[in-house]
Amino acid sequence: MASGRRGWDSSHEDDLPVYLARPGTTDQVPRQKYGGMFCNVEGAFESKTLDFDALSVGQRGAKTPRSSQGSGRGSGSRPGVEGDTPRRGQGREEGREPAPASPASPAPAGVEIRSATGKEVLQNLGPKDKSDRLLIKGGRIVNDDQSFYADIYMEDGLIKQIGDNLIVPGGVKTIEANGKMVIPGGIDVHTHFQMPYKGMTTVDDFFQGTKAALAGGTTMIIDHVVPEPEASLTEAYEKWREWADGKSCCDYALHVDITHWNDSVKQEVQNLIKDKGVNSFMVYMAYKDLYQVSNTELYEIFTCLGELGAIAQVHAENGDIIAQEQTRMLEMGITGPEGHVLSRPEELEAEAVFRAITIASQTNCPLYVTKVMSKSAADIISQARKKGNVVFGEPITASLGTDGTHYWSKNWAKAAAFVTSPPLSPDPTTPDYINSLLASGDLQLSGSAHCTFSTAQKAIGKDNFTAIPEGTNGVEERMSVIWDKAVATGKMDENQFVAVTSTNAAKIFNLYPRKGRISVGSDSDLVIWDPDAVKIVSAKNHQSAAEYNIFEGLELRGAPLVVICQGKIMLEDGNLHVTQGAGRFIPCSPFSDYVYKRIKARRKMADLHAVPRGMYDGPVFDLTTTPKGGTPVGSTRGSPTRPNPPVRNLHQSGFSLSGTQVDEGVRSASKRIVAPPGGRSNITSLS
């Protein structure tokens, strides 16, 4: 191509008028390689493994070394890939055009895992030294900022090298990604595994739940510790740690919910932040008389968290009004799950979000709104961000993937399965809207709020919707739902997908770049993602122990092909290889940069100063002059006791009816005014 072009140029060169001809020669000037104004720093690319050709995002076919028609450079320069170039080529064709695979490719689509020793060792069944080493070849690495082609070498659960032509020890297990996307493993920021609730426990414990997470491409979860009201936060935290350490299959971290507030809780919060690796605490604005905290407490909690560098999460709903509405619904005879959504209208969620934002902005504390379920709540968050508030919004799988029309289902079990708080909005356009805000960055991350109860457990509330235990599934479906609703529809690109499913979460909770990014030194939590896989969600084949799936029948494009967690292959070809208890607790340190940089800067700016004024030396109304005479007509029907300022006799007025028309100061004798000599004046005390 290049030579042809030059031929064209030279053939027409003579036709050019003189004034268009360049001085000197009309030939292309050879590019200056060193020392020129536009040259790279000398040696800048030496000993770098990045293949900058591969950085050409979005033009997979354009890259010569990887296409099957590539020159000798590609195959010749890479050790250990001899002979598989053609196969890879076919695989790449597959990736580009999903359905009509070329007839010459009998190999199944997707990826191929093989051990270099010839032994097919998939799991850590083989010798340990081998299982720890893993090479992903030919994948397209997708981070939140860019995508590029490179190989990844992992060892000891960490990513050791990224680039082309990696020098790796022999005998590593190799995964041929065939141009498929390699993304950082998902982080589910909101789960309730094994949560005790009124003597029951959610059906998905840490094992079942994390297994489902891994099956869906999520390699880390952040679970909520929910202490009983009046119980110790630390004890609850230890309990959760114990459960999770024993059962979790993937890494996890913990949020702690603040269900009541006093000085000892404050102390516990400090300890949890300092010693226990917790940097986020959730408070409830709903569940009156159970978890709900008052505005004053919110203010104090936010102030405290802001000082300690933690993130304040809120469950945003106006609990007072909900309690009233619930009573009203039950009085009207509405006892089914539709009462749940009727008693918790969208406005109450938006109102609470707005209030939380106001209090957080007042206390200069970063705010994180869990479970954004409605358009108006999402709008409030996006408006607040535009005003400059440090606020994050977390839509969940349920709000992104389905809507609340099912609350009116005639099947009680189905309707009850959707019960969660805030409820799914009955407006069917809500998921689309929330996906758009997620794509535009107005909402930043996604959780699942996975908290599943069996139908038998839900049926506790069969005669009273307020007793139905709340929670929906979603940990397994989260990644696919977002891919299907947002990426496949063209709302967001693959990089934004990574951002909202993983990177932003890691940044907010200060796990970045250990989690949430594919880079050297990061944990090797990776997902090889197949954007073309189509899966139908069903309770029949999901990993969760719940018998109902709220996404039942939903057809989702995009699914994980291979899931690697801690450097081990957890999912491959639809087979899960999980180890109970393999998950580690990942401590989160406070003052996450992503969140607190702005907060810190504002703190410096926000110093308040009093106006320097002299002492006020004018007259002061004498408050001790209590009114004489009888007390006013007291009401027998008193108000709830409020011992308060002196009762004033309303019959004794400061005004005497003189009928005068002249403007003169009229004061009663009962008020003693210490007037300065010289009569009334505007009292000034200029300093």
Add this chain to the structure above:
Amino acid sequence: MSFQGKKNIPRITSDRLLIKGGKIVNDDQSFYADLYVEDGLIKQIGENLIVPGGIKTIDAHGLMVLPGGVDVHTRLQMPVLGMTPADDFCQGTKAALAGGTTMILDHVFPDTGVSLLAAYEQWRERADSGACCDYSLHVDVPRWHESIREELEALVKDKGVNSFLVFMAYKDRYQCTDGQMYEIFSIIRDLGALAQVHAENGDIVEEEQKRLLELGITGPEGHVLSRPEEVEAEAVYRAITIAKQANCPLYVTKVMSKGAADMVAQAKRRGVVVFGEPITASLGTDGSHYWSKNWAKAAAFVTSPPINPDPTTADRLTSLLSSGDLQVTGSAHCTFTTAQKAVGKDNFTLIPEGTNGIEERMSVVWEKCVASGKMDENEFVAVTSTNAAKIFNIYPRKGRVAVGSDADLVIWNPRATKIISAKSHNLNVEYNIFEGLECRGAPTVVVSQGRVVMEDGNMFVTPGAGRFIPRKTFPDFVYKRIKARNRGLRRTTTLRDARHRRSWRPLADVPTSPHCPRCPRGTPRASGVPPTGRRLAGAAHLT
């Protein structure tokens, strides 16, 4: 103007009056006509009126004849820490008349231990003997108690009150919780009255006050710093949410900031029945004076919500007032002398709150809105008088120049110019927050109950002449929409109810044991624990 004899005016011809040649301005149209007043009512409007001879005639050529202003918010008797405002009913209403306002709606504030009814009677007594112009009363509900419904009902049924104010601020004193607000709003809706709110988040204000005092900020600037705009906007938003939920019309008193005004405007666009009342202070001045080195001056501006320090606020509020997003104007007139304000000289939280504005209201609105070209004279009449009369159900008796209406009229001179000053105002207070503001537009003659009470700056008022104007419930202007929605709501809920009953059948298949016998896949805790879930659920959600 021609007189028969100045000395006889009040006695002989006071109830017969002819206004000739003026332009009559209502909220819908303006036209030239003469106007004949007798017995305190407008009897005839038109050209070439046949009137009895020998009556007082006012020549209004080149002037406008407006319905007298209705000031929807005054506190002329507000008790604070045992002090009463410097301007009581007599002085306050005199100032009102001087400014062209011929009716006020005062707030009854029941002090500790005083029932709503008793407080109402106290106010009636004070006002009946003192007021120079007609008045009506709002009743504040500063405390929640069990028998509140009966009290409100009595006030509505027998006492001619159709609006009640609840406080979202003043923690531990008057503040209502959200749940109480919901209940009060529901009662108010059932009674056909109007719910007013003082919208500020009292919890946050309280915390901020503590913080500022700790920081050593004790002057009036602490007042505004502890009550930022967001706190007002938040409360407005919450009040709107609760009112919408309770399907109750809402009236936000004292809209002082852009944030709050925008909330009201947005809610209106969403279809919520909500009214916003900016006050003279928020329309005419700004809160930069809180930082004045003159403590007395700074303290004079202290009111809640505070006057916003953003100097563009007044401009936005007047724009929203012109566009109809805000509907009425009040003054929230509640003045304290500097000596009284000085009670809080070392602690801004003790400064008694309130600013003047009753006298300046009409002129400030004219200057800021009409003279600047934001609204026309008809809209001016709407926001200063007619809308208020409609909302509070005294229309067309008040708020309109029409045959049969009360003869509360203002002959307005749009070309007059006046500089507001404490030296010349009709108030007892020694500080005027609008000091030095030059206003175009001023009343030349004010007629109240058919009597000339102000003419060329001379006041002829009679304390005690003011009548109490009882107000009926279910004002059309407010309740038409609410009623329709109530009907709609009832229909849909029963429908859902029915549907729910039908859906009860399939439930039989569901394993519905309240014991939660075994959670299918091994959750050991569930089986072991006795079924206390039910009782807990009740406790959690139903209380």
